[in-house]
Amino acid sequence: MISVAEPWVEAPLKRFVDDSRVTFALLIYPSGQVLGQSGFSRAVDVMSAAALAAGIYATVRELGRTLDGRGFRDVFHAGAKRRLYLAEAATPRGTCLFLTVFDEQSSLGLVQLYFEELRTSLAQMKVQVPDAAPMLDENFEVELNRNLAMLFGRAPGRRSITPTS
Amino acid sequence: MKTNLTPIISALTRQRGVRGSLLVDETDGVIIDATLHVGMKGPAFAALAASLYRKARLSADAAGLGGVTFLRLRATEGHVCAAGKNEMVLVIVADARANIGLIRMEMLKALERLVI
Numbered sequence: 001m002i003s004v005a006e007p008w009v010e011a012p013l014k015r016f017v018d019d020s021r022v023t024f025a026l027l028i029y030p031s032g033q034v035l036g037q038s039g040f041s042r043a044v045d046v047m048s049a050a051a052l053a054a055g056i057y058a059t060v061r062e063l064g065r066t067l068d069g070r071g072f073r074d075v076f077h078a079g080a081k082r083r084l085y086l087a088e089a090a091t092p093r094g095t096c097l098f099l100t101v102f103d104e105q106s107s108l109g110l111v112q113l114y115f116e117e118l119r120t121s122l123a124q125m126k127v128q129v130p131d132a133a134p135m136l137d138e139n140f141e142v143e144l145n146r147n148l149a150m151l152f153g154r155a156p157g158r159r160s161i162t163p164t165s
Numbered sequence: 166m167k168t169n170l171t172p173i174i175s176a177l178t179r180q181r182g183v184r185g186s187l188l189v190d191e192t193d194g195v196i197i198d199a200t201l202h203v204g205m206k207g208p209a210f211a212a213l214a215a216s217l218y219r220k221a222r223l224s225a226d227a228a229g230l231g232g233v234t235f236l237r238l239r240a241t242e243g244h245v246c247a248a249g250k251n252e253m254v255l256v257i258v259a260d261a262r263a264n265i266g267l268i269r270m271e272m273l274k275a276l277e278r279l280v281i
Contacts, residue, residue, distance in 0.1 A: 078193075107219075109194025109212025 004036035005147040006093075012121035013038060020114040023082065024101040027089075030054055034147045035096060043148040053086055053099040060086075076108055085111050089119045092127045168198050173275050175200040177255075180271060182263025184243070187256045188279060189215045191249055205258065214256045218247045235269055248272050250280045 002017060004010045009027055017025050017038045024039035026046065032054040040046045061071035074087035085108065086099050098118070102111055170188060177186040178200045185201035187210070194212035201207050222233045238245040243260040246268060255276050257268055 104192070107192060107194035107212060107216060109189075109208065110216055112195075113209050113212045 002036065002038040003151040003153070005033075005150045006035050006127075008125050008127045009036040009091075009122070012118050012125075015121070016114050016118040019117075020100075020102070020111050021105045022100045022102040022111060023105075024049070024099075026050060026053065026099040028053060028097050028099070029093075030057060030088075030095060030097055033144050034151060035093075037151055039101075043152050046151060047144070047148060049099060053097055056086055057088070057097050074112075078108075083108065085115070087115060087119075089115075089122050091122045092125055096122070170198040170279060171200070173278050174198050177257060177268070177271055177275055178202075180259075180263065180268050182243075182260045183268065184258045184260060185210075186258075187211050187214070189254045189256055191215050191219055191252045191254045197253065210258070211256070214245060214247060215254050217245075218249055218254045218256075221247075222249065235273070237265060237269075246272060248276050250276055253280055255279065 002010060002014050004013065013025060013027060013036045016022075022039070024037075026037045026040070026049055027035040028050045029035065032050045034046055034050050037046050040049070056075060060075050064070060064072035074085065076086075077084040082101050082103050084099070084101050086097065089096050089098050098115065100111060100115070174186050174188055177183060185199065185205050185207070187199040187201070187207065188197040189195065189211045190197055194215040196207055196211045199207050199211070217238070218233070218236055221236050225231065225233050234248065236247040243258065244263060244265060246257040246259065246265065248255050248269075255272055257272060259265070259268060
């Protein structure tokens, strides 16, 4: 089941999940705040995954800069049964991180194929952003908790963002 | 980038009507080596072809038919042929005028050389 904190990510995220048959998908800001998710049933799991994904991203970006002069764009980790893919995507709200976990029902090639479509869709979204307050400020934890509450149906939407495409 | 597998892969594209040949990891759906005509979307095709082969293999297994030795998909303008072994899939894209019997024989021979 898909839930989103901002409505414009719902359609592309749903298409990605339907096509690629992944187990979990999570779209977050690099700060760790959540835009949308699929597959998670508990807010605490989303919060943990978002924080860890943001940490991995920050680490590999710096590692990439050290080794290659620029940050790595995506990360793939193959576990015994599940695999993890983490990549960045440009959106109208800035760069976001996309974390997905998949098993033998999908493959890295399929995830990369459909992620490129998701990345293109997100980049082409035209979103009105009436509330342009910075995400990282002293209210970070309040914002994070509000987003998680929205994802799991415990709070009304804070932002009134209208998709125009 | 050429690998030691490249000569075997590229030899298949010398068959009449063959537009490309790819060696793909069945689990990950990514290209191990490939020789493709200009304009072919290699990574996308590899991912989808590996998924198709994997599902065919699982279907044959579920039906009690044993392993898939050769898979042929016939489309309006050509063929996709796949044969796999040891989690690798050899995939050929060929146009409608290709001699599939000959291609099949060459693919199975190539597969033996690739997975020793």
